[in-house]
Amino acid sequence: MGLFSALRVSASGLTAQRTRLDTIASNLANATTTRTPEGGPYRRREVVFTPQAEGAEPGAESGVTVTEIREDARQPQMVYDPAHPDANPDGYVAMPNVSVLEEMVDLISASRAYEANVTAMNVEKGMMQKALDIGRG
């Protein structure tokens, strides 16, 4: 339970949300990638958040952490496009299982959560500043 524990907790939230934003950006950038080193189309990725393990003292000083970036198990979308270089003999192309709409919704949610953490951080900073002003003037 350190002096800056609340700031550290908020910082962990910022890191986690930033990782999520990066993942969303990667999903959006690869929304039409049909070839990957592992073979097949790009697979949508998502982050897994877990509450950070608490310290020795039970309390509120632990934040959040990204434990895993896992691939979405959903099947690729089959799109009919015989002219596509990756089309199968039937003329269908396996497109990534990324839904742009879904990613955009996620993007808004992540950026809102990021801002919430920034606000929490600023509030804590303001409170510490007020405490420092004790006995001044």
Place this chain on the structure above:
Amino acid sequence: MTIQPISDSIGSIGSIGSVGGGTQGSSDPVASFADTLKGALEEVNKLEQTGDEQARLLAEGKAKDLHQVMLSLEESKTAVQLLVQTRNKVLEAYQEIIKTQV
């Protein structure tokens, strides 16, 4: 009519004198003032140590709450101020007594 009250007041003055003599005889009240002063000094010292300890914890990064640190420091500051002010008062009283023409 007026004689009675005068004798009464003389009597009461006498009793005050005897009380004064009593206090001069036993050193109890004097000792208790010294004790009070000593106790106050110890308390101020303790407060200062608490403030020091909090400041050290802050430097070590072990302080829990900023307001606790600041309140401790503020408290030790006020305690020392009170002590210095008391010392000034006592010195003033002493000077006053020294200057008294006998």
Place this chain on the structure above:
Amino acid sequence: MALRNDLTTQVLTRSLDAAALRQRVAARNIANLETPGYHRQEVLFEDQLAAVLEAPSEGPASPELPQAILQDDPAPGRADGNNVSVDREMAELSENALRYDALLRSVAARGAILQTVITEGRK
């Protein structure tokens, strides 16, 4: 030992501790805004304090003040089991910061009174 150890000083100090804890808890809740299965935590203090202070006092001894309690909010959450509401946490955050500020100012004002007495109004 303290310079002033009366009930009001104790109440103010405890309340400051509770406000600082609540700020940490709010930060934690906000950090876990999107963590599946996370239950928001809350700090209980003011009601307990009021209960202690309003209880008829026995004798001259000041009552034993409560400690802030940290507990999970069991309220039902979203589909992913998380029950943190960002708006609620934000409201709590600003309310708590204001309370902290007000408490600090109360402490400062009481300190200033003491200083005035000590310096006899000079300075």
